[in-house]
Amino acid sequence: MIRLIDGVSRLGLQLEARQLDQFELYYHELVEWNEKINLTSITGYREVEIKHFLDSLTVTLALGHDELKFLPSIADVGSGAGFPGIPLKILLSSPRLVLIEATAKKAAFLQHLVLKLELDGVEVVQGRSEDIAHEDMYRERFALVVSRAVAKLPSLVELALPFCSVGGKFVALKKGDIAREVIEASKVIALMGGRLTEIKAVAMEEFSEDERYLVILDKISSTEERYPRCSRMVKRRPL
Numbered sequence: 361m362i363r364l365i366d367g368v369s370r371l372g373l374q375l376e377a378r379q380l381d382q383f384e385l386y387y388h389e390l391v392e393w394n395e396k397i398n399l400t401s402i403t404g405y406r407e408v409e410i411k412h413f414l415d416s417l418t419v420t421l422a423l424g425h426d427e428l429k430f431l432p433s434i435a436d437v438g439s440g441a442g443f444p445g446i447p448l449k450i451l452l453s454s455p456r457l458v459l460i461e462a463t464a465k466k467a468a469f470l471q472h473l474v475l476k477l478e479l480d481g482v483e484v485v486q487g488r489s490e491d492i493a494h495e496d497m498y499r500e501r502f503a504l505v506v507s508r509a510v511a512k513l514p515s516l517v518e519l520a521l522p523f524c525s526v527g528g529k530f531v532a533l534k535k536g537d538i539a540r541e542v543i544e545a546s547k548v549i550a551l552m553g554g555r556l557t558e559i560k561a562v563a564m565e566e567f568s569e570d571e572r573y574l575v576i577l578d579k580i581s582s583t584e585e586r587y588p589r590c591s592r593m594v595k596r597r598p599l
């Protein structure tokens with residue numbers, strides 16, 4: 361995990377031996393389960409360290425020192441094989457983490473991983489975020505909502521911001537040319553009670569081949585009950 365240790369130190373953070381063991385175990389479980397179910401196309405040790413683990417941890421760049429230290433809760437929308445939610449949980453340890461994943465097999469992997477890595481305070485919720493966001497237990501309950509590689513920003517904002525408590529943040533991990541996506545999402549950001557705070561370029565040498573960004577939104581007012589709409593509408597007719 362030498363590249364992960366190195367990258368994390370450049371994020372101004374440190375990993376302890378137990379956390380490194382958890383990342384090591386995560387890698388092996390990911391590769392083993394990937395033979396049975398399609399979790400990821402990235403399976404090389406070095407690639408996983410950088411493109412999954414370190415990439416997930418760059419979310420910390422969106423948060424201040426105190427925010428990181430006292431973060432109460434995280435929701436990961438469309439978590440897949442656990443990115444970015446599980447690496448954040450390994451790093452920060454204390455926040456409540458809810459992983460929302462539509463595919464049953466991936467949710468089963470996540471459940472297995474939580475037990476294997478002995479992570480406390482993690483809940484895997486299998487289902488579509490459009491439905492789960494209307495449940496009282498999850499609606500506007502999270503100080504931090506994160507999501508990577510799930511949908512274009514106009515749809516993603518409708519899927520994710522309803523989970524965010526007022527005063528909380530939504531951080532979308534994005535790659536490539538995002539200017540257009542951000543412009544197209546401006547109406548839905550306001551409709552969901554959000555405000556675009558920053559688009560932060562992730563300037564780390566590990567990611568030189570493709571530009572990475574954190575799109576950071578603040579939740580400034582409550583989301584109207586009717587959002588998110590049903591999944592067909594969110595996908596086909598972004599607001």
Ligand code: SAM
Pocket residue numbers: 437438439440441442443444460461462463466487488489490507508509510519591
């Ligand atoms: N976030 C992970 C990552 O970056 O590796 C997974 C990305 S994968 C391309 C997208 C995942 O989001 C899939 O596992 C898919 O099942 C899930 N997904 C897509 N739409 C969803 C929704 N509306 N609610 C819950 N999960 C969703």
